[in-house]
Amino acid sequence: MANVTLASRRAVVIGAGMGGLTVAQALAGHFGQVVVLERDELPPEPMPRPGVPQGRHVHALLAGGLAALEQLFPGFAQALAAAGAVPIRVGLDSRLEQVGYDPFPQRDLDLWNYSMSRPLLEHVVRQFVERDRRIELRDASPVREIIASPDRVGVSGVRIEKRRSASETLRADLVVDATGRAALTLDFLHSWGYGLPEESSIAVDIRYTCGVFILPTDTTLDWKILMTRPDPRVSGRRAIMFPIEGGRWILGLGGVNGDSAPTDLPGFLDYAATLRTPTAFRAVRNAQLQGELTRFAFPRSFRRHFESIPAFPRGLLPIADAICRINPSFGQGMSVAAKEAVLLNQVLGGWTHMPDVLSRLVPTFFNRLDTVLADPWAVAGQDYAYEHLINERPSEFSEKVNFQAALTRLAAEDPAVHRLMTEVAQLLKPSSVLRESPVAERLAQAMRVKADPT
Ligand SMILES: Cc1cc2nc3c(=O)[nH]c(=O)nc-3n(C[C@H](O)[C@H](O)[C@H](O)COP(=O)(O)OP(=O)(O)OC[C@H]3O[C@@H](n4cnc5c(N)ncnc54)[C@H](O)[C@@H]3O)c2cc1C
Secondary structure (H helix, E strand, O other): OOOHHHHOOOOEEEOHHHHHHHHHHHHHOOEEEEEOOOOOOOOOOOOOOOOHHHOOOOOOOOHHHHHHHHOOOHHHHHHHHOOOOEEEEEOOOOEEOOEOOOOOOOOOOOOEEOOHHHHHHHHHHHHHHHHHHEEEEOOOEEEEOOOOOOOOEEEEEEOOOOOOOOEEEEEEEEEEEEEOOOOHHHHHHHHHHOOEEEEEEEEEEEEOOOEEEEEEOOOOOOOOOEEEEEOOOOOOOEEEEEEEEEOOEEEEEEEEOOOOOOOOOHHHHHHHHHOOOHHHHHHHHEEEEEEEEEEEEEEEEEEEEEEHHOOOOOEEEEEEEOOOOOOHHHOOOHHHHEEEEEHHHHHOOOOOOOOHHHHHHHHHHHHHHHHHHHHHHHHEEEEEOOOOOOOOOOOOOOHHHHHHHHHHHHHHHHHHHHHHHHHHOOOOHHHHHHHOOOHHHHHHHHHHHHHOOO
């Protein structure tokens, strides 16, 4: 056993969403065989599907997510553009409305990205995976159970439910749970006495109502991305809007604490008119709704600390939303999923020919996961600002608020700081760059000036 390299091993990935597809690509360079099992029948064209109900909603890809996808699938950005995604000059095309800045200065930061629907993005990722002969993608293959190895210290495969025959067992050396929910992993851990992982959680209680629109042909906008942020002291109402493929636009209106935009068009427009600024309302008041308005509730952000389980089962790896789900307002989930796949690829990088890689793989991945998750999770902490939510604020919360306010002020004045702040927000750079000089000194000074206005 000890001398068998990964080239003779099989990895099974459960779920062909953003986490499953990207992780399959990362594994393909190392494992002899990679099989992706997806519950849904996968549509030949980009369209919403039942296994990804959130796919009808606004899905922004951050520039850091695009960079990760490009790393995994060289030529990805070009393929996305060819499929109809809309090019975005981050900074210049973004109208960011937040208290004190309506809007924040729009500048060319020399950063590019794309906007599109979630189904289109997933479709393009899937096309890359389908073309890769090292990966077998099986749809209509719901996994019912992860199977324990005979010695019970790890996994040995999965059981797939079959529509017209008895269930099938597929042997695997590595089982990746990319189902978004982690129910299979949690069942396994519970059934075999491992206990459940510790969790960090931040109440969010947000509801999004989204619609796709065609704008009147004479519409002129000086932005492509609109983000209208709320004043948490007054209301949680917010908007995000951007163009998607096919000359369409998607608008999501969010509310918190039980508040949500109606799913009938007149009610939706009335709600848009109550936002802190009229920008979203003006953009869609004469637009044509395509299809229906849909609503999605998101109760809380959470992170499961699988690393807290002593002797985690060998060969079992939860990934992406199965580990951590963050308030969609921050648009990070898909980018985090792609970055986790890049991390896994890096972890595996130097090891392919080493003996018994599998016993080290998952613990090492968990150990390094903070390099991907720490910053997105810190962003999720912005929801501590909502007083109606039952959250215990961390002691450093007001310090963080002051830091963010100082950073925003400096970025509004200085294009170089604006670019740095954007690179961090887009997950292109770690937030630690803001603690390096000379920006750190200027930020410290800006925080002091605010604290002592004399
Ligand atoms: C309303 C809303 C808006 C969002 N907006 C954004 C955004 O703007 N930007 C962003 O980056 N992220 C956004 N997200 C988050 C994003 O959708 C997720 O982070 C991302 O999809 C996670 O990928 P995943 O692979 O873990 O799960 P998913 O992409 O959900 O995929 C899970 C897959 O597993 C399959 N599956 C489930 N169970 C089984 C089984 N037993 N057997 C086989 N297959 C199974 C499902 O069918 C599905 O295909 C949003 C989320 C919500 C709810």
